[in-house]
Amino acid sequence: MSKHINIINEHESVVRSYVRNFPTVFTKAKKHLMWDEDGKEFIDFFSGAGALNYGHNDDHMKKQLVDYIMNDGITHSLDMASNAKAEFLEKFQDVILKPRELDYKVMFPGPTGTNSVESALKLARKVTGRTDIISFTGGFHGMTIGSLSVTGNSMKRKGAGIPLQNTVTMAYDNYVDHDTLVYLERFLEDNGSGVAIPAAMIVETVQGEGGINAARFEWLKNLEDLCRRWGILLIIDDVQAGIGRTGTFFSFEAAGIKPDIVCLSKSLSGYGLPLAVTLIKPELDIWKPGEHNGTFRGNNHAFVTATAALDYWKDESFEKEIHQKSEVIYSFLEDIVSKYPEIKGEVRGRGFMVGIASEVEGLAAKVTAKCFDLGLIMETAGPNDEVFKLFPPLNIPTEDLQKGLAIIEESIKQLVKDPVAN
Template identity: 55%
Template structure:
């Protein structure tokens, strides 16, 4: 593909230097549908990024778009704070009937601000309020958001440094297999909890991702998650699962923790909960934890009614039919895994490891700069992939769950070519 450098002058002169994705993908995008984007010059790109996991059902999904347009055309409520509206009622009823009840999950639903980090902040605040303690335990290579509370439980040194102040009341512990299986799970954590001389303040909660997306596609084993849930119960700590990127079907089941058979005390959702890329987040928690006073945690944009509309349409279209999307996601995941096996076998000296679950996968290289070169070459070839990991050493694959078998195969062949063509 021959790409003409776009006219980026206004972005470079007016927009802040903080912009990032546009640096790796120097195009001006104009249209998108399904798993493809088109720039203003007509070049087409296959999307293995999916809005960082916000577009599990693809760009401009026609079912969700129709519901949204019908709602707007009848002058449905757009902004409603936390007022009762017909669109909120429809979402709550559908979420309860399609997601919560079939899984025997008792959660109350809270609408914090519309982004993932808003949901995490609400979860941390609630855990501290319930337990009357300040400390939160997180895990190595975790990522939970960019606001101060979320950064305090995030591992990435670069992102933490941007806070500009000390990040306190968070304590990191080793994630699953962080010590390469040399130490029994939670030995260090539990020893600190039980030793009155350890210096670890009794935590209010533990927050964990079942698959660390930004941290490098690190997948927690179901038995590790079960052991963590058991430890939290025995030590009187709440278990928070951050399902912002891995929920809404990314790993197969609607919630990524379902396979482990655990019921977290608190769950955060965002990204693909609206289904259409519209800002929306949820903080779910067990009824006995609902100790909020009215207005104690609020936000102007916690009532994004157009997002309620598309979220309801997504639940009805993809989760009310007995698991067809889950089966498809697992099948597509097997397709990705087979392709990564082939790429690894072709590049045994270069590829350190591939890993993933459902439709989130990563490929780590011995040369930590290789993943970035692969992503840049993939862009030149018409494929959008990003990198992850503490040193951006992992090429990350996050295609829409609705991607076709042929589209996925096309993208994987392009990825294989990008790996070949970036060999030193």
């Protein structure tokens, strides 16, 4: 066993997770590829769980960051003014918000997705004066207490060690056979239901950790309409599904909705540096100065790379490229389900946020393990790890995308051929 693995096993807490699934020591990464200390090359279909949508060490972002550092640019500034922050805000308005006719104030919470969610929940309660939040089955919103309270996974919820209160879980789209929003609204109408009118509803348009469940656009539009009728704020958690992962910069664009609050993180910096924002409709921006803050909310290095990353979105070409490759991926997955009925598979997701759910217990984990052996990094999702999910970088060349897909098929072929040995 590697010396470095031994050091990690001896000194790092047993809470460590991904190193168990990918048991090697990585030393280098570029674009869609990673190499370990033995020189073995891996195609990355994991992308930092959605934090590396543009791949590793993008040349344009790296140059901007290195130049900034070499010129002694500000690194840490809390929420003081810096040129890096101002340049990011200006470009985010010009390249992302204005072309989409979206009007939001930009809040910088602590630089993680869960902190963005925490700030959204706090603000919704402050604005409305109500305490409860409605979340949805299968949802995952983070690992801090407020975010855990609106997360569905029972194992993660138990880790809180205390009751998680002031939240109500309702059925996500297609969770049951009937229209789940009709059922939800009946709870709001009935004074005897035990469900109070909430401050907000929080939802992922495509659930990542929950199993790559994609809500229909019609369902999302109806959810927005329901929130408007009842004076409930709509929070979209776009931490994992956003920044192009589902095909558009925001995952909710194709549904034609305009949320009250949007949570972004992961690939926002473009380079894997910690950065999060909470987008707030201007009339909701009623914070007192410092009412929600964090020491590292002024991550200027992340501002620099995030500004450079927005160059991908200056015109429609990048988005068109994502859609073209998405069709390749989705067609491949449908073909796999058809060619290998033994896996009892179902294709799920949208864009570059897709996977196959298998009814065969343990199969998804076996597929990802076999892929790792063959040089492809990929993880599982879902409450029972029943989905193997594909998260390639959005800018992966089509030829290399096909190589990764071929490894997935070879892994499935080997497992179907000899399930006992594998």
